[in-house]
Amino acid sequence: MRLQRTIFIAFLLTFFTALKEGQICVLDRNCNSGLHCETCVANGNLRPRCTGIQPIIPASKVNGLPFNEYAWLTTHNSSAMGDLSATGSIILAPTNQQDTVTSQLNNGIRGLMLDMYDFQNDVWLRHSFGGNCYNIAAFQPVINVLKEIQAFLEASPSEIITIFIEDYVTSPRGLTKVFDGAGLMKYWFPVSRMAKNGGKWPTVDDMVRKNQRLVVFTSKSAEEASKGIAYQWRYVVEIQSESYYFPEFGTIHWLVRTN
Numbered sequence: 001m002r003l004q005r006t007i008f009i010a011f012l013l014t015f016f017t018a019l020k021e022g023q024i025c026v027l028d029r030n031c032n033s034g035l036h037c038e039t040c041v042a043n044g045n046l047r048p049r050c051t052g053i054q055p056i057i058p059a060s061k062v063n064g065l066p067f068n069e070y071a072w073l074t075t076h077n078s079s080a081m082g083d084l085s086a087t088g089s090i091i092l093a094p095t096n097q098q099d100t101v102t103s104q105l106n107n108g109i110r111g112l113m114l115d116m117y118d119f120q121n122d123v124w125l126r127h128s129f130g131g132n133c134y135n136i137a138a139f140q141p142v143i144n145v146l147k148e149i150q151a152f153l154e155a156s157p158s159e160i161i162t163i164f165i166e167d168y169v170t171s172p173r174g175l176t177k178v179f180d181g182a183g184l185m186k187y188w189f190p191v192s193r194m195a196k197n198g199g200k201w202p203t204v205d206d207m208v209r210k211n212q213r214l215v216v217f218t219s220k221s222a223e224e225a226s227k228g229i230a231y232q233w234r235y236v237v238e239i240q241s242e243s244y245y246f247p248e249f250g251t252i253h254w255l256v257r258t259n
Helices: 001-017 101-106 142-155 173-181 203-207 224-225
Strands: 036-040 045-053 072-075 110-119 124-128 136-143 160-167 214-218 236-246 252-257
Touching: 072 101, 072 160, 101 142, 110 142, 110 173, 124 173, 136 142, 142 160, 142 173, 173 224
Parallel strands: 072 110, 110 160, 160 214
Antiparallel strands: 036 045, 072 252, 110 124, 124 136, 236 252
């Protein structure tokens, strides 16, 4: 009886405490923060286990190179997660991510693809269609995620973040207002310093030293002249355009680098 009680207590402790990487699990919430409960058919392991991968930050291995000579892991529709909109509506739009933007950044993601729309007299993140934002596809106001990025940059003074905006914002100062409101302008990397036609960008060390650690691109060419937000296809080459799904990161673009 004592042995049975000991085994039962051990089972309860295992079940109700957060599990570590490699331990057998049932649900994501059984695992420690940053881990997911997944199976790996490729290696014959059909029992779900807590899994997680920490990518290598390229600048931590090789210092002093121009920014465009590194490849940065980038998530697609980086904020598309959850079942409920900040409006209270159920989300019916496709979701790409399991982790918040903060968790993604803490786990090594350095590029974020964000769809931005006018909605409720503000700028929102959504995964919609036809250039329109609906309750069922509106995740949250963009300033919430921008504040997460600001907090990460503040806490990580040697890190650089790139944002790719799929831009459906038409309000005159919509984007300027949210970036300014999130306190991100002090990190802004200016268009004037971006290399064109295959030229070399400033080094990562130089960008960190000048605290110009936020690189922002937009899908609208007119925004460069009017708002100082770089039009992405003047500066960016998407080497591999396919998206892949990884349990640890959601949907990512495997390799995105500057021209």
